[in-house]
Amino acid sequence: MRTVQRYLPLFLFLLVLGLFSSSCKKEDSKPAFQLSFEHEVAGQDLVMFTQWYDCAAGHKFQVHRLKYYLSNFNFQKLDGTTFQTGLVQYIDLEDPSTLSLLLQEVPEGEYTGMSFIIGLDEFTNVNGGLPNTITNINMEWPLPGDQGYHYMKFEGRYDSLGMGSIKNFNLHTGATGGNQNYVQVQLQFDNSINVNSGTWNIHLMMDLNEWLQNPHVYDFETFGPMIMANQDAQQILKENGADVFSVKAIEKE
Amino acid sequence: MKQFYFFLLASSMLAGLAACTDDTVAPEDNWVYAPTPYQLQVPAHFPILEIPEDNPTTEEGVWLGRMLYYDPITHADSAKSCATCHVQEHSFTSDPTVIPHINLGWSKNFLWNGKLQNGLEDAMLFEVSEFFKTDLSRLEQHPDYPRYFYEAFGERTITYELAAKALAQFERTMISANSKYDRVLYGDQTEFFTDAELNGWEIFFTEKGDCFHCHGGILFTDNDFHNNALDTEPDDGLMAITGNPLDKGRFKTPTLRNIALTGPYMHDGRYETLEEVIDFYSEGLKRSDTVDPLMKSVHLGGKHLTEQEKSDLLAFLLTLTDSTYITNKNLASPF
Numbered sequence: 001m002r003t004v005q006r007y008l009p010l011f012l013f014l015l016v017l018g019l020f021s022s023s024c025k026k027e028d029s030k031p032a033f034q035l036s037f038e039h040e041v042a043g044q045d046l047v048m049f050t051q052w053y054d055c056a057a058g059h060k061f062q063v064h065r066l067k068y069y070l071s072n073f074n075f076q077k078l079d080g081t082t083f084q085t086g087l088v089q090y091i092d093l094e095d096p097s098t099l100s101l102l103l104q105e106v107p108e109g110e111y112t113g114m115s116f117i118i119g120l121d122e123f124t125n126v127n128g129g130l131p132n133t134i135t136n137i138n139m140e141w142p143l144p145g146d147q148g149y150h151y152m153k154f155e156g157r158y159d160s161l162g163m164g165s166i167k168n169f170n171l172h173t174g175a176t177g178g179n180q181n182y183v184q185v186q187l188q189f190d191n192s193i194n195v196n197s198g199t200w201n202i203h204l205m206m207d208l209n210e211w212l213q214n215p216h217v218y219d220f221e222t223f224g225p226m227i228m229a230n231q232d233a234q235q236i237l238k239e240n241g242a243d244v245f246s247v248k249a250i251e252k253e
Numbered sequence: 254m255k256q257f258y259f260f261l262l263a264s265s266m267l268a269g270l271a272a273c274t275d276d277t278v279a280p281e282d283n284w285v286y287a288p289t290p291y292q293l294q295v296p297a298h299f300p301i302l303e304i305p306e307d308n309p310t311t312e313e314g315v316w317l318g319r320m321l322y323y324d325p326i327t328h329a330d331s332a333k334s335c336a337t338c339h340v341q342e343h344s345f346t347s348d349p350t351v352i353p354h355i356n357l358g359w360s361k362n363f364l365w366n367g368k369l370q371n372g373l374e375d376a377m378l379f380e381v382s383e384f385f386k387t388d389l390s391r392l393e394q395h396p397d398y399p400r401y402f403y404e405a406f407g408e409r410t411i412t413y414e415l416a417a418k419a420l421a422q423f424e425r426t427m428i429s430a431n432s433k434y435d436r437v438l439y440g441d442q443t444e445f446f447t448d449a450e451l452n453g454w455e456i457f458f459t460e461k462g463d464c465f466h467c468h469g470g471i472l473f474t475d476n477d478f479h480n481n482a483l484d485t486e487p488d489d490g491l492m493a494i495t496g497n498p499l500d501k502g503r504f505k506t507p508t509l510r511n512i513a514l515t516g517p518y519m520h521d522g523r524y525e526t527l528e529e530v531i532d533f534y535s536e537g538l539k540r541s542d543t544v545d546p547l548m549k550s551v552h553l554g555g556k557h558l559t560e561q562e563k564s565d566l567l568a569f570l571l572t573l574t575d576s577t578y579i580t581n582k583n584l585a586s587p588f
Contacts (some may be wrong), residue, residue, distance in 0.1 A: 050499075054447070064546045096522060131301065132299075132300045132301055134300055134472075134476055135363070137470035137471060138475045142469060143458065144454075144455055144458065152290050155546035157546060165552050166552070168545075168549050168552075169546065170546060190557070224549075225546075226549055229460070
């Protein structure tokens with residue numbers, strides 16, 4: 001009890017100091033970006049497992065699984081400077097907690113666009129390059145001779161053009177045979193946003209159908225379900241991947 | 254000198270007083286709650302082991318958990334203990350319906366059909382309160398358990414929650430990381446794969462055999478649920494828990510660590526040997542509505558490995574056996 005009495009003034013002093021400093025902080029708190037990751041197929045809502053979609057190669061396909069990494073987020077300002085973050089975002093359609101990313105302490109400015117990588121750059125995409133969590137371990141890319149992680153697991157099934165059999169497809173992208181294969185994405189905002197306070201919600205939309213077209217028609221039949229070590233398939237997906245994302249909306253909270 | 258005599262007198266009076274007090278005090282007043290943190294030996298090449306903040310691993314908790322694991326007192330009729338079905342020499346299983354207890358500290362889902370998905374403490378809570386229906390009054394009246402619980406948790410009332418916590422602590426010490434695979438890849442480079450094992454390793458970790466997408470990573474399980482194309486009319490699996498028809502035939506991926514010790518195989522034990530299991534993945538796949546897309550060759554009936562590839566794959570699977578795990582004295586019966 002005596003100890004409590006002795007330290008009570010100090011405790012109160014610290015408490016008041018704490019309250020004071022936290023209220024100060026609030027006043028000059030920096031703006032934030034809340035990124036949300038949304039998914040569709042050729043403009044239609046994504047319904048997993050049951051919905052059939054058409055693709056450019058003529059197949060109908062279903063989506064059963066989608067897991068991927070985004071990294072190297074970079075926001076560009078009108079004055080030519082940028083805001084970058086080293087955060088790596090793991091996205092799993094079956095885990096809603098992975099479908100958004102809050103970036104705090106965003107520097108003020110007039111922002112005109114953003115860029116990021118689908119996958120991981122060559123510095124992160126090495127064995128042990130990400131924290132040793134169960135999630136990351138399940139994304140490992142263990143092919144002998146290769147390194148790192150799956151950038152994306154996009155899996156489902158397709159009909160083989162009336163040939164009487166449903167087959168599985170596995171668009172597993174990653175680095176193979178010395179090719180990094182990550183996808184660099186650049187998105188311009190329709191109108192620049194003047195960020196000086198508050199939280200800005202940036203809705204990013206991935207159209208899964210775009211993996212299968214533009215500029216190349218990707219045909220599941222051509223490459224089969226096993227493409228991890230097939231650089232021709234990886235190259236097509238890398239080039240198709242550049243425009244799978246768009247900025248659907250930006251709003252201030 | 255006078256002072257010295259006074260000191261002697263005073264101290265003997267005090268001692269006498271203390272002795273008197275001792276006579277009137279129940280033994281439990283002398284129990285000490287000062288748990289010692291348990292140094293979990295998590296290998297560097299294993300994932301981060303997440304331990305709930307409200308159940309840190311302690312020497313006292315692990316000891317209590319180990320006692321409970323092996324003591325039939327935990328069962329309502331004393332018919333069995335955990336160790337009756339989870340037999341150490343079989344990597345803590347005994348029957349295909351009994352999931353082996355190995356590296357469960359990293360597990361998120363429990364039981365073949367994923368009935369329990371809220372962590373190890375919750376799984377153990379189910380085991381004592383519902384599966385074994387432990388009679389807590391028998392633990393309360395036991396000459397030692399009340400003290401063990403106090404020493405582990407500082408609580409004088411024994412509850413299902415505390416028993417579950419102790420069991421979870423013991424389970425977290427059940428780490429198997431000393432197979433030939435571990436020693437070859439992460440050891441001091443004095444052991445090597447044979448040619449057959451090396452070839453099997455390539456089959457396992459490439460799309461040739463494509464085992465790794467579900468049984469990959471250092472734990473040799475993805476902690477997820479899949480329909481592995483076992484039947485045209487699959488058993489319920491996860492659907493029994495979720496009610497979702499899309500989960501029909503989806504079962505928890507078992508770890509392949511110590512797989513040679515844990516047959517028969519599949520959730521219903523239909524395959525006696527690993528050779529039969531490999532034959533199944535090679536030629537025996539059957540389509541059903543919920544087959545996992547990762548079963549890439551289901552339209553061909555399987556991977557169609559050659560006999561040589563099958564035997565090399567088997568050789569690799571045998572490198573996953575950790576014989577030190579099944580003889581580890583710290584995991585053996587304390588009785």
